[in-house]
Amino acid sequence: MSNYSIKDLEQLSGIKAHTLRIWEQRYDILKPDRTDTNIRTYDDKDLKLVLNISLLKDHGYKISEISKMSSDEMSKEVMIISDKQLNYPDQIHALTIAMLDLDEERFEKIVSTNTLQFGFENMMTNIIYPFLSRIGTLWITGSIGPAQEHFISNLIRQKLIVAIDGQLPSLRQGAKKYLLYLPEGEMHEISLLFANYIIRSRQNKVIYLGQSLPFNELAFAYGVHKPDVIFTVITSVPSQNEIQKYVYKLGKEFPDSRILLTGYQIVGQDIDCPDNVEIITQIKHLMEIASA
Structure with missing residues (x-):
């Protein structure tokens, strides 16, 4: 009690x-x-x-x-x-x-x-x-x-x-390809699932890799699919003393993708973002990007 x-x-x-x-x-x-x-x-x-x-x-x-x-x-x-x-x-x-x-x-x-x-x-x-x-x-x-x-x-x-599962699989003209994942050790999946719903409902293509994905496996999926956008939610992993290094690594390893980041360890923190990395502070911002 x-x-x-x-x-x-x-x-x-x-x-x-x-x-x-x-x-x-x-x-x-x-x-x-x-x-x-x-x-x-x-x-x-x-x-x-x-x-x-x-x-x-x-x-x-x-x-x-x-x-x-x-x-x-x-x-x-x-x-x-x-x-x-x-x-x-x-x-x-x-x-x-x-x-x-x-x-x-x-x-x-x-x-x-x-x-x-x-x-x-x-x-x-x-x-x-x-x-x-x-x-x-x-x-x-x-x-x-x-x-x-x-x-x-x-x-x-x-x-x-x-x-x-109830959404139609059709893609709109000019649809983007999104790769969604959580970093290795990250298990808080609800926000990632809702992002999946939002992006699919606007008739974009989603490659959903889910929870706790090792970085080398992310790199492998990137090589296979060449996504326009990579999206992740960082709630607890990596830790605060590792997060800046992780953001730099994402920007460097995946230069041809737009990288969208959100979550407790990202939003409101003093994160320096490479040119291809963007912090999503509100769910409406993701909705606007997926609709564009």
Whole structure:
């Protein structure tokens, strides 16, 4: 079971720490434990409770009404709201709860409803991508464990693979050839899969090499296919003290390709890029390139 500070709850729910303290004092709606120095600490149950309260409040329920609900009544009301048209932050809250509870049925319902309403690409861009950022925050703070992270990541991965398989294989006039891969040791594949979807949906050719590709194998595929564009996502590997050398190596070894880089180790870092290397800071930038 995870422990959260009141600041953690504020960051994850969007509800101010001051408001959480008032709810505790006035409505007895939260019952945090206290450390020896009288600092409040919260558990998984408290986090889910606050996320549910936030969702209900945003849809017109008064805190005085919510405080009188049992856990079952509150969950029932949240499920009713989830069946209606929700805004993006509401959906991200709902996905967070589904992840914490390892609730596949709820995940399926949220994703299916939003895909029908907004389309798959908009659902990914406006809901799944911000949700993945939240997962990163939860992971860093120790708020979720490997089981929860693997559970939700694999469900998202499955959705992406189905969406990619459902695309027509036709190429447009002037289509480019893209080679997609992750560096050796890099296993975070969701962003690469979504890039695959985006590029294919704009009727370009994709050579998808997937996770953890040794550099010599990348060079081999480059020699076979002579891609117009090489795209990769660098989240954790290579490390910060190796990343600049790796970027220089990409630019030098593949001079005839446009090389697109993104990921935590790249975006916002002080990376010097060779002329044929470009950093993608937003998914919309990749969409524009693939459409050009």
